Amino acid sequence: MGVIKELAYRLFVAAGVTSAAAWLNRRKAVILAYHDVYTSGPDPVANYDGLRLRLALFERQMRYMATHYEVVPLDEIRDLPAGSRHRRSLAAITFDDGYANFYRHAYPILRRFGLPATVFVVTDFLVHGRPFWWDRLRAMIAATQRPSVRIDVDGIQQFPLATAQDKQTTLTDLSPRLLTLPPSRREALLAGLAVDLDVDDQTPAICGSLSADELREMARDGISVGSHGRSHDSFLHLSRDALLAELTESKRVLESVVGGPVTWLCYPHGEFSADAVEAAIRAGYRSAVTVIEGLHDPAADPYAVRRIGVNDHMTFAQFVVAASGLREMLKDLLRVRRQRRGEMRGQPTARIRGLG
Incomplete structure (x- = not known):
């Protein structure tokens, strides 16, 4: 991110512009998408895309969410009436993949701030410990x-x-x-x-999976569990029968672990199709989250729920701007401006001069 843009974002936060944006967007909800957190490591090369987040940064973000948002379970966001307004902006927290660091590091912070969350688990990873x-x-x-x-x-x-x-x-x-x-x-x-x-095909310890006992413990304490598929293979490359098997089997395994219904799905790699949605419905899922960036509108398709991706490369100001919906609003303004410029370029020269 450029220096000028970062300074502008910090100004938006300090001047209360992000608070105003969150208030204007209070009919929607922000769903944060995380993958993993860490206290030391990982290798900067291995974390080239920032999907593993520094624990101190995660803690600061959770403190902010607890102060400025009403953080609720995903089920509560799914059941929101379309167009309803709230005194405080609603938010939910999600983690994809089911890494062990969620239990070791993220869960204690969530408990400290009294925040619910959902962890989307890949069942082959959970059951067999197969590294991704x-x-x-x-x-x-x-x-x-x-x-x-x-x-x-x-x-x-x-x-x-x-x-x-x-x-x-x-x-x-x-x-x-x-x-x-x-x-x-x-x-x-x-x-x-x-x-x-000339290296060993072994992953570091920070890439390990949650255990079934850890999932059960957290499920009794405000952490809900969703499916991230059985194998984490892209749903775009599976047949209809394979899709249904992936979704049915992962749901069965997770429900046997937590002792309750699993109704949320997270598409592996964020990739889905009409066949994937149909399979999810047949398997008994009521909603599915994506990696499509944006705030969640309760009137939108429950099988294409938007989230805000969070990574280690984001500054705190970027995080606040994204969560408030201001980033989307600015992009929409730029898009409209470009469209108007394009329309003007397509008009006769004399008319353009007349506008000036």
Whole structure:
């Protein structure tokens, strides 16, 4: 983020513009999307996209939410009447994937501030402890001493690895490509990559999963549990039968763990389709969250719920601006301004002069 933009955001916060924006948006709700928190580590290369958040930053954000918002369970947001207004802006907190650090670090902070939250769990990760492929990839790239590597994804290509910046660039380029591969081919590629990079195919301890006992304990104490699929494979690359199996099985496993209904779904990688929505409905889910940025409108599709993604690269001012809905409002204003400029450019020259 540019210095001028950051200064403007800080001014918005100090001048109360964000508070005004939150009040104007009080018919909507902000749903925050987190992945993980940490106290030390991870390697900056492995955390190139900032999905693991510093614990001190998370604590500051939760203190702010507890002070300025009414933080409620996701179910309460789902059941909001369309167009209803509230004295305080509503918010919900979500965590994707089910990392163990949620229990170790985030949960104690949430308890301290009395904040409910929802954790979306991948059941293969929970039951078998299988590391996610992207954590394996990040760990290998971060650990290698090789200056480069040749990888055949959609054609053989040389990827630079000499510097930390090279590694981050390679991860940014390579991760989306691996996402689209069939799981069997992706697994073979990762196994070969460990050999080529001369590293162990092992993920660090911070990438471990929550346990069933931890989930049960938290479910009794204000933490709700939702499904993030069985395997975390993209729903865009599964057949209808496979989709239904993913959603039904993950729901069954989680309900057996927490002893109650699981009605919220989080689409793996944020990717979904009409088939995925149909499968979710058939499997018994009542709502689903996405990674589409924005505030949640209670009148919107309950299977395409918007959230605000939070990462370690966000400044506190950015966080406050995003949560208030001001960021969306500014983008909308810029969009309208560009459209008007485009319309003016398409008008006859004489008319444009007349407007001036």
